Amino acid sequence: MFKEERDSNKFVWDDLGDLEKGRPNLGLTVPVLAYRLLQYTFRDVMITEFGVQKANEIIIKAGRLAGRQFCENMLNRNLDFGEFVSQLQNVLKEQAIGILRIEKADLENMRFTLTVAEDLDCSGLPPTDEVTCQYDEGFIAGIMEAYAGKSFIVKEIDCWASGDRLCRFDVRLQEDTE
Amino acid sequence: MIEKFTEKLVILLQGNIPEKIDTCKITDERELNLANMLNQLIAFVHEIHDFIIPLSKGELAEIKISPKNFFGSPFKELHSRLLHLTWQANQVANGDYSQRVDFMGDFSEAFNNMIVSLDNNEKLLKKKIDELEGALSHIIKLEGILPICSFCKKIRMEGTDPEDQTNWLQIEGYISERTEAQFSHSVCPKCMKKYYPDY
Structure with missing residues (x-):
């Protein structure tokens, strides 16, 4: 299941296991530090092994896969955009992933600007002049793809780690960037 | 040099933006270092000043505060929240009552209560309109000129032969068939005297 060689992704939601059965005493949540420890050590090793650019590509791809699965399993995709956003805000809040806010939405051209405050990946990091939320970029793209049925490119344009107090993302159709 | 630095700080403390110090x-070295830092402070305050004045007038233009300007970060956050609220208000205006504001203190509660009230009021209005439309559909309007017999007061059904006596209906039957009105038969005092003089 986790050790098979593969040419395409095999991850499915059920791979997460039965969390209630598996953690009857410790519960379903873990501290943010456990999440960041996992992500930043992975990132560190991947950069060492593959270089920064490849490491970022891998992180974005993983986020995209997670976003698609998250949307397909946690969200109702049959809502119109406003209601879908409202639902997504609620689920991200309930899961303590972040506080999503839409700043601009051009539905005709499918282009959006959104922010995530108290972001799981980076909020509270020391300023480094870098945007660091590549996993979020992929995650948001994956959610939008599963919802809209089209490929999206998401770029972080402001980040807590670059001195801002929130993370801002530009979301646009992949075809518009080609 | 201390006097020059002090002069710049006084201008800042008065709420104005001084010219940067000419470091040429x-x-x-110590004075140069201090001058550079003071220039950076002036630049940061200048950025915030240029950003917050339009924002205070409700202009949500693109943000121009450099990432390392930490004084400006809360204003950038405020700017983002206002952009989001603007989007949400537009959504509500278009009938999307699923929008809710989170983590903005008393404002969240007020905004969310407003949306719930709008939603409830609209549902109530729609219910009333449905009820009224339902009631209207049961009422056949009586309008135009009704042909009525000058003597027996029978009314002729619309578009029928006036020579055929069966087309002439008692007034109460005519109205009852076409409206929700019902008749209860009684006798007025004048007719009582005429038809029942001994009663």
């Missing part, structure tokens, strides 16, 4: 002629 400063030779002392």
